[in-house]
Amino acid sequence: MPKIQLVTQANLPTKFGLFRIVGFQFPDSKKEHVALIYGDISNSDEPVLARIHSECLTGDALHSLKCDCGFQLETALRQISQAGRGVLIYHREEGRGIGLINKIRAYALQDQGMDTIEANLALGFAADERNFSVCADMFDLLGVKKVRLLTNNPNKIDTMKKAGINVVERVPLNVGENRYNTEYLDTKAKKMGHFIVHNNEKHRLQCPHCQEEIPQSK
Numbered sequence: 001m002p003k004i005q006l007v008t009q010a011n012l013p014t015k016f017g018l019f020r021i022v023g024f025q026f027p028d029s030k031k032e033h034v035a036l037i038y039g040d041i042s043n044s045d046e047p048v049l050a051r052i053h054s055e056c057l058t059g060d061a062l063h064s065l066k067c068d069c070g071f072q073l074e075t076a077l078r079q080i081s082q083a084g085r086g087v088l089i090y091h092r093e094e095g096r097g098i099g100l101i102n103k104i105r106a107y108a109l110q111d112q113g114m115d116t117i118e119a120n121l122a123l124g125f126a127a128d129e130r131n132f133s134v135c136a137d138m139f140d141l142l143g144v145k146k147v148r149l150l151t152n153n154p155n156k157i158d159t160m161k162k163a164g165i166n167v168v169e170r171v172p173l174n175v176g177e178n179r180y181n182t183e184y185l186d187t188k189a190k191k192m193g194h195f196i197v198h199n200n201e202k203h204r205l206q207c208p209h210c211q212e213e214i215p216q217s218k
């Protein structure tokens with residue numbers, strides 16, 4: 001299969017500062033991914049604060065509390081802008097690679113008591129269908145060779161290292177825990193080996209920006 005290509009880029013002002021958005025596409029399938037770049041990342045000797053963020057429409061855009069994705073996305077973008085330079089790859093593998101509609105099917109099974117992994121397996125999928133190697137290709141195309149990777153997922157680190165990206169540090173990203181995603185985080189820790197650190201007040205939800213408590217209706 002031909003490798004992904006860097007096809008276009010532009011400025012992207014955000015509430016976290018001025019980023020460059022870089023568009024990537026596979027020449028055959030036309031599957032698209034993007035990266036957001038902050039600051040000057042041209043010095044490849046200097047490690048770059050980086051995040052591989054998997055698409056989660058419900059968490060990233062629709063404010064779902066069922067997962068931690070939206071909180072991680074915002075925190076990663078803020079930390080990258082505060083660091084003065086960095087890259088966020090927005091890896092368009094919705095629902096750990098099963099797609100949006102199947103993720104909603106999985107949510108329906110979770111409503112009946114299954115955890116995230118049981119639901120994926122019941123639908124005939126692997127626990128995680130994602131392939132992170134395309135992210136290493138995108139780092140390569142951006143000239144990024146050394147990263148401090150914002151993640152709790154050991155698989156992302158392993159895949160980058162095997163693909164020749166030097167992960168000099170894992171930067172933990174434990175944010176957004178609330179009463180609706182505690183089990184989701186537990187399942188990641190127990191069944192997928194993610195490095196999850198629970199906060200002490202599991203059922204409070206704090207705004208990642210101002211730390212004010214977010215009111216909850218239940």
Ligand SMILES: Nc1nc2c(ncn2[C@@H]2O[C@H](COP(=O)(O)OP(=O)(O)OP(=O)(O)O)[C@@H](O)[C@H]2O)c(=O)[nH]1
Pocket residue numbers: 052053054055056057067068069072093094095096097098103106107116120150151152153156173188194
């Ligand atoms: N199949 C499935 N995917 C989900 C579910 N909830 C969230 N996702 C997807 O899970 C992906 C995020 O994976 P996570 O396991 O939360 O985190 P990660 O990317 O592996 O690791 P971090 O780098 O630590 O965030 C996104 O693609 C979400 O759309 C679910 O219940 N079922």
Ligand SMILES: [Zn+2]
Pocket residue numbers: 056058059060067068069070
């Ligand atoms: Zn999510």
